[in-house]
Amino acid sequence: MTSAPTPAPDAPVIAPGTLPRLMPRVAIRDLATHLATYGPLPASSSGLIAAVSDAGVIGRGGSGFPTGTKMAAVAKRGRRPVVVANGTEGEPASLKDRTLMLQVPHLVFDGVSVAASALDAVEAIVCIDSAHGQVASVMADALAQRVAARIDRIPIRIELSPNRYVAGEETALIHWINGGDAKPTATPPRPFEKGVKGKPTLLDNVETLADVALVARFGASWYRSLGGVREPGSLLTTISGGVATAGVYEVATNTTLAAALEHAGADLSQVSALLVGGYFGTWIPTFMAAQLTFTHESLRAIGGSIGCGAVFALPNHVCGLAETARITRWLADQNAGQCGPCVNGLPAIADALEHIVGASLNAAMARDRLNNLFVLVEGRGGCRHPDGVVRMVRSALATFATDIDRHIAGAKCASAPAMLPTPITGGWR
Numbered sequence: 488m489t490s491a492p493t494p495a496p497d498a499p500v501i502a503p504g505t506l507p508r509l510m511p512r513v514a515i516r517d518l519a520t521h522l523a524t525y526g527p528l529p530a531s532s533s534g535l536i537a538a539v540s541d542a543g544v545i546g547r548g549g550s551g552f553p554t555g556t557k558m559a560a561v562a563k564r565g566r567r568p569v570v571v572a573n574g575t576e577g578e579p580a581s582l583k584d585r586t587l588m589l590q591v592p593h594l595v596f597d598g599v600s601v602a603a604s605a606l607d608a609v610e611a612i613v614c615i616d617s618a619h620g621q622v623a624s625v626m627a628d629a630l631a632q633r634v635a636a637r638i639d640r641i642p643i644r645i646e647l648s649p650n651r652y653v654a655g656e657e658t659a660l661i662h663w664i665n666g667g668d669a670k671p672t673a674t675p676p677r678p679f680e681k682g683v684k685g686k687p688t689l690l691d692n693v694e695t696l697a698d699v700a701l702v703a704r705f706g707a708s709w710y711r712s713l714g715g716v717r718e719p720g721s722l723l724t725t726i727s728g729g730v731a732t733a734g735v736y737e738v739a740t741n742t743t744l745a746a747a748l749e750h751a752g753a754d755l756s757q758v759s760a761l762l763v764g765g766y767f768g769t770w771i772p773t774f775m776a777a778q779l780t781f782t783h784e785s786l787r788a789i790g791g792s793i794g795c796g797a798v799f800a801l802p803n804h805v806c807g808l809a810e811t812a813r814i815t816r817w818l819a820d821q822n823a824g825q826c827g828p829c830v831n832g833l834p835a836i837a838d839a840l841e842h843i844v845g846a847s848l849n850a851a852m853a854r855d856r857l858n859n860l861f862v863l864v865e866g867r868g869g870c871r872h873p874d875g876v877v878r879m880v881r882s883a884l885a886t887f888a889t890d891i892d893r894h895i896a897g898a899k900c901a902s903a904p905a906m907l908p909t910p911i912t913g914g915w916r
Contacts, residue, residue, distance in 0.1 A: 499526050500705060503712035508721050509697055510737040514590045516625060518632040521593040526704055528597055528638075532605035536562060539699055541707035543719045548573055548692030549767070549794050551718075551783040554699065557689060560679045562606055564687035570603040570611040570641075571664070571683065574626075574693040575648050575655035577616060578765045579817075579908045580797040583723035584693050586735040588615070588622050591697070592629035596643065598696030601703040602689060603641035609686070610642050613693070614660055617647040618910075650910075652766075652821035653872055657690045659823075670823040671870035694723055714740035718782040722793075726751040728800035728906055729758050738781055744798060745776035753800050760801045760886050762907070764794025766814055767875030769882035770807060773800075790882070799907060806900040808890050810907050811883040812840035817909045818876050826869035833876055836860050840880065843894050850895045857884065 501508060515521050540555025561568050572595065576584040588595055595613070603611040613630075615623045626645055633639055646664065648654055654669035661682045663669035682688025691699075698720060702710050711719040718740045724747060727733040731752020738747050744763065745755060758773045769791035771779075779785050783793055801807050816837040822829035839860065842853035857880070865877045884891065894900075 499524065500709075501525075501701075503709050506713070506721060506739065507737050508701060508713070509587060509594070509694065509723060510590055510735070516592060516629060518593055518629070518636060518638070521591070525594065525597075525700075528601060528700070529703055532601050532703065535601055535605040535699070535703055538702050538707050542698075542702045542710035543707075543717075544695065544698045544702060544710065545718060545783075546692055547694035547698070547722055547796065549765075549792075551793065554691060554695055557679060557691070558602065558606065561687045561689045564680070566687055567609045568606050568687040568689060569683040570599060570606065570608045571660065571678075571688055571690040572599045572611070572613040572693050572696050573655060573657065573660060573690060574622070575614055575616045575660065576619070576795075577650070577652045577655040578795045578797065579652075579910065580725060580727065580762070580765045580799055581795040582725045583735050583796055585619055585622050587694055587697060587723060589625055592626050593633070594697045594700055595626075595693045596629060596633060596639070597700035597703070598693075598698070599643055600639040600641065600700075602691070602696060602699055603639075603643070606689060608641050608689075610644070612664065612683070613643065613645050614648045614655075614664070615645060616650055616655070618650040623647060652818065653823050653870070656870065656872075658870070660690065661688065670825055671872065673868070673870050715780065715782055715784075717784055722781055722796055724781060724796040724798055726753075726798050726800070727908075729753060729802035730800055740781050742781055743777055744779050744781070747781070748776060748798065748800055757803050758800045759803045759805075760807050762799040762801070762810075762879075763797075764792045765797045766818060766907075767871075767879060768792060768794045768797070769878060770811070770886040771882070772886055801906075804901065805906055806844070806890060807887045808840065808883060808894065809844045809900045810905070811880060811887070812837065812844045813905060814907050814909060815840055815876060815880055818872075822872055823870060826867075826873075828864040828868040828873040832860060832864035832873060836864070836876065836880060843891055844900060846894045846897050846899045854884075854891060854895065 536558045544554040546552045574584050599611045649669045656671035659669045659671040678688040678690045714720045721737050819833035819837045839853040839857045843850045861877050864873045
């Protein structure tokens with residue numbers, strides 16, 4: 488394997504195969520403390536793209552695309568690019584990116600810096616949701632420390648993005664940086680071809696770039712010493728719902744969902760289902776948790792995805808269909824307003840779910856209508872927003888089939904507080 492540049496002889500090395508990597512037990516916001524903990528960055532970023540490829544780093548923002556492949560595609564464009572770190576985290580069920588930036592802001596900036604240097608970028612931009620004021624403040628302070636120390640070769644700036652669910656999608660973010668509306672599209676060109684100011688743009692999640700910083704320091708073999716063979720390393724997961732201690736956990740990728748949930752204090756006998764991957768994720772029965780790991784490969788086998796890494800445990804006493812109906816209505820309201828499948832289709836799906844949950848006289852008809860709506864919506868939108876909603880709702884129909892039959896027979900939900908967070912109901916925000 489191609490190794491990253493050799494660290495300085497006195498640089499500390501996190502022991503191979505151990506945790507934590509990304510999440511130290513205490514926040515490290517001072518640059519001097521950060522460098523004492525992780526060591527200095529290599530003087531040169533030569534060989535970084537190959538090292539990232541050999542390490543098997545994949546995107547932690549949802550798609551799971553190989554990071555080295557993306558970096559190489561940007562480099563091949565033959566023009567000085569722009570690097571964008573996506574820290575918007577508009578997913579209500581996730582806290583991982585915010586927590587990472589609050590805990591180790593310099594590790595995120597390190598990843599931005601070495602990626603920008605390896606690509607000979609003209610500039611780098613870190614995007615943070617405008618609603619996340621504490622995160623923006625911590626990151627701004629860290630950046631000021633770095634500017635004073637002249638640690639970064641490429642200029643880095645922070646931008647505060649609009650507070651909307653769809654605004655963090657990569658094309659929406661590029662449109663907004665370029666002065667347009669923060670609306671996503673599904674059509675080329677992609678950012679690596681033509682992004683910020685028309686330049687090739689590497690756009691990666693902040694956790695992904697923190698991984699790049701670790702590979703730059705410690706190399707591909709070190710990175711692969713933890714996690715699965717096909718998808719190595721660790722990842723950050725937000726675990727919430729029916730657990731004793733909700734929050735962000737760092738796990739090896741080959742950790743089972745069941746093990747992570749039990750570590751967070753879940754009694755799986757009291758959990759009826761899991762929503763894995765956030766609001767574009769999938770509902771699965773709890774018994775599957777013992778066989779599934781935090782890898783795309785594992786979850787694709789059952790039609791799921793790791794997505795943003797969030798795992799929500801649904802307690803036995805809470806109606807999963809009612810939770811699905813509530814977040815579907817919120818997702819429908821969050822659409823970009825640029826195509827029929829979002830503007831008309833998603834509210835219709837939310838309506839149908841509410842009819843079923845309410846055990847109305849039209850509940851059976853509403854169930855049948857959902858399948859027709861899926862055909863009209865899926866694959867026809869101006870972006871991937873409607874597809875994500877359909878995937879989540881379709882999984883709910885399968886996982887909560889017995890509940891649907893009960894509602895159609897006239898049984899209403901027992902009263903229970905809303906659990907899955909949205910900006911409306913509160914929760915993480």
